Amino acid sequence: ILNVEQSPQSLHVQEGDSTNFTCSFPSSNFYALHWYRWETAKSPEALFVMTLNGDEKKKGRISATLNTKEGYSYLYIKGSQPEDSATYLCAFFTGRRALTFGSGTRLQVQP
Amino acid sequence: ETGVTQSPTHLIKTRGQQVTLRCSSQSGHNTVSWYQQALGQGPQFIFQYYREEENGRGNFPPRFSGLQFPNYSSELNVNALELDDSALYLCASSLDQAGSYEQYFGPGTRLTVT
Numbered sequence: 001i002l003n004v005e006q007s008p009q010s011l012h013v014q015e016g017d018s019t020n021f022t023c024s025f026p027s028s029n030f031y032a033l034h035w036y037r038w039e040t041a042k043s044p045e046a047l048f049v050m051t052l053n054g055d056e057k058k059k060g061r062i063s064a065t066l067n068t069k070e071g072y073s074y075l076y077i078k079g080s081q082p083e084d085s086a087t088y089l090c091a092f093f094t095g096r097r098a099l100t101f102g103s104g105t106r107l108q109v110q111p
Numbered sequence: 112e113t114g115v116t117q118s119p120t121h122l123i124k125t126r127g128q129q130v131t132l133r134c135s136s137q138s139g140h141n142t143v144s145w146y147q148q149a150l151g152q153g154p155q156f157i158f159q160y161y162r163e164e165e166n167g168r169g170n171f172p173p174r175f176s177g178l179q180f181p182n183y184s185s186e187l188n189v190n191a192l193e194l195d196d197s198a199l200y201l202c203a204s205s206l207d208q209a210g211s212y213e214q215y216f217g218p219g220t221r222l223t224v225t
Contacts, residue, residue: 032212036216043115043215043219103152
C-alpha cells in the first residue's frame with residue numbers, strides 16, 4: 001500500500017505571507033509527482049507534474065521542488081493572496097495507471 | 112476549466128439502490144479514471160478504462176463497475192449502495208501515451224446514501 005502524507009492538514013495565513021507545504025511519498029518505484037490546486041465546487045486544477053530528482057517548477061507565485069531520493073516535495077506560495085485559498089493535493093504516480101493522493105493541505109488566506 | 116464534465120452534480124439515493132454516474136472526457140483523451148473522495152481524505156482510485164476496456168482497478172468491490180464508450184465518455188455504476196458509499200466521485204481523463212502523465216479532472220458528483 002502506497003502512503004502519501006501531506007502536512008500540515010490546514011493552514012491559516014494573512015494576505016502577503018509566504019507559506020509552504022510538504023508532501024512525503026515512497027522513494028521507490030517513482031515515476032512522477034503531481035500537485036493539484038482544488039477550489040471548492042470546482043475541478044482539481046493541475047499545477048505541476050514533476051519527474052526528475054532536483055526538479056524545480058514555478059508558476060507565478062507558486063513553486064515546487066522535488067527530492068525523489070528522500071521522498072518529499074515542497075510547494076511554496078510567495079505573498080499569499082485570498083484567491084490562493086484552496087486545498088492543495090499531491091499525488092504519487094508509479095506509472096501503473098493510478099494516482100495515489102495525499103489527504104491535502106487546506107489553505108485559508110485572510111485579507 | 113478542464114473540459115471534463117460530470118453529471119449529475121448531486122445525487123441522493125437510498126441504501127440498497129443502484130446509481131449511475133456519467134463523465135464526458137476532454138476532447139482527444141482516450142483514458143478515463145474514476146476516484147472516490149470520502150470526507151477528510153484524498154481521492155482514492157477506483158478503476159481506469161482505456162479504449163473501452165478496464166485497465167486497472169483499486170481496492171473496490173465488484174459492485175463498483177464501469178463502462179467506456181467509443182466516444183470515450185464513461186459511466187460509473189454502483190450496485191447495492193451502502194452508507195459508506197457517500198462521497199464525492201471524480202473522473203479524470205488523460206491521453207495514454209509515453210511521457211504524458213497529466214490527468215484532467217471533472218468537478219465531481221456528490222453522492223449521498225441515506
